[in-house]
Amino acid sequence: MRLSPVSVLVAAAVVSCVAALDSRTCHRTWKGREHLHPNVYKLPPPTDDEMDEMRSLPRHLDWCERGMCTPSWNQHIPIYCGSCFAHGALASVNDRIKILHHELGWKRPDVMIGRQSFLNCAPGHGLSLGCKGGEPADVYEFMKVYGLPDETCLHYNATDYTKYITASNPNGTCPPEGFCIDCMKTPDSPETPVCFPVSSMVRYRAKKYWRLAGEHAMMKELQHGPITCGMACTNEFVFNYTAGIFRDTTNFTELDHDVEIVGYGEDEHGVKYWRARNSWGTYWGESGFFKIVRGENNLVIESDCHVMVPDVSDDKFVWDKVHPAYGGSIYGLRPYDQNQIAHIGYPLENSSDISWNNTQHYSHELLHKPKRPMPMKLGSTPTPSNAWIQLVMVALVAGAVSIVAGVVGTSFRRALYERIG
Template identity: 35%
Template sequence: MTSLVMSRMTEYVPVLNDTDYLSRSILQTTELPNAFTWEEQNGINYLTKNLNQHIPSYCGSCWAHGSVSALADRIKIMRKAQFPDINLSVQFLLNCQFGGSCMGGDHLAAYKAIHDYGKIPFEDCMIYQACSSDSKEKACANTNDFICEPINICRTCDTFSSHGGKCVPINYYPNATISKFGAVKGADNMKTEILENGPIACGINAAEIDNYHGGVLDVPKAKKMINHIISIVGWGYDVNIDKQYWIIRNSWGSYWGELGFMRLVLGENQLGIEKTCAWAIPGSWTEYNVPCNEDGSNCT
């Protein structure tokens, strides 16, 4: 086993027992289309932007990226792709260790934490820094920047520090909420959830996908132990192999795979992809805010 794969073994660290949150019923297979993806419905792309968990430094935050990406997609679906997209703060989850840290975490626990806390800020409140307070990377040395304090949830800085500038917390900020969440497993259940509500976050064994260069991956004998979290945005059918496949969005940047995506044979639980999935239903999101001043003052 390579050191890379060994290091990733900690990226999925289960916090919750997902069997306690299973709630989806199976539709008959005949009711499910042969192919469906939120990448394109009637000429509209309902997916939000690609993410990269590995910059500006390495961070095992796939659990946060997979869950937050799927949640943001579902908001976009509910908003009927209205511009601009609402992107959510992954760094918020890391700073508050809501579901995990750069040392790994749990996508279902991330949804529970957002639900229980009551909201997650928009991304421009707290941009991704690939750090948590327990990270040993040099970029994360100032651990006070990565603890769950108001200034590390939403902040702004008013000018250059050489000119007396300072950074302050924003007390009122645009956010989104989760009304309910749960777990799902099994190909038909997963398809049903995706079709009805949008992308889901799922566990996978990443050993076979490090060097994925495109096409439908078919590795029935590969390991199924979960060590990485991705999101599934739909499924398709490959006539050449006469098999359906999952359409997967990763969080390794657009330079990886098929512009950040991959395809994996569906219905055989390859790489363990059909046994550890989570979903969340958006509750509300900010469409109009009472604006703060540029320096962060007058926020109510």
């Protein structure tokens, strides 16, 4: 079924209402994907074939129990930043890189992808709004086009591209040091430490990424590694969850957060659950993790998931024990073996080649047209007269919600800050 123009406007208005609730946990933009919002598109039940396949899969799977989980993060420090989409997306990437290294027989330290490098540089290229929200696909598209370094290039400080906005740089395009930086005394400045950009480093990329939804698709993909899923967050979940299997009873569907799903299972009473990692520190929940009922789309956690296949080909430049192509320096990677570089077949990219101060627009920025992989089940198309009434009512409701949310959200945050300050 094709969406009518009015239905598209209604979907956008629904998402606008959600956006008005600025006291929420995180920020999801739903840019170009309004038609997939859980309030608009309802998941169909699994087919008989899908049920049979789920029964054939392992009843219990946990990538952390297999030793394939990297350390956890906290998006809320040193200040609040609505970057759950980046944390959730990159947490599954970190773990999939660890799984890939293990499959390749590479005994390497854990890789933690640079969150701050993304928040500094991706918005200037049209991918996310930094601390004001985004989508997991923004993260994966940036990694596909540009790649991201690990966190040793830049520690997380919960800021974004807005610190670079000036009259001459209205897009907030990041300078080279916003991607990777070093600060120390140098031969040219022996008395005073200086900071300078590092232009050559290993960058981790996305081979491909896609969206999936539903218990069957999630379980099937989890056989290959963790995934990232959106969810709605009630106050009960945020402030009162401590341990065990969570089940929301309010039918809350305002998806506003992203988490990493690391596995699934059943408890001793046969209750099915997902095991997920949050980005609120290890002092929250079960050492930063939680369980939520599976197969019920509780808190719409089965409605909007993403998967990315990482590309670690840059690693081979520096990790070859016999013939490394590049070696490291204070200023970044430098050629070590020209013969090996020629054998590999392509040189390590230099980040200065990316037009940091004159944003190079790619097709995904200029020709963003949302794909609609699933038919929308919205019922019958409203008649023109009812459509206008519907649209006016949605607009009135959106305005009212915006006003109430602004007042309540501000009061709520002020009270909370006073409690924890």
